[in-house]
Amino acid sequence: MVICALEGGKVRFLGAGAVPSHGWQKGKIADQTAVADSIRAALRDAEAAAQVSAESVVVGMGGYTVRGANGRGIIELGHLRTVE
Secondary structure: OEEEEEEOOEEEEEEEOOOOOOOEEOOEEOOHHHHHHHHHHHHHHHHHHHOOOOOOOOOOOOOOOOOOOOOOEEOOOOOOOEEO
């Protein structure tokens, strides 16, 4: 996971976090909680490296088994905040 800032029309890298990925089996999500825990851990590492708190996120996944829908909501990421 990387954290960047948009400054003057340019993207500036602030920090990154990497953790082992859990909850996947043969390219499919087998344990949604384990996948979410991996994402939260990477976010904590990236925020610590960047010395900032993420205000918004962009998530990307690919593959022939992935289907998506746009949505807005709130997810608990250690402390309550809105993710748009």
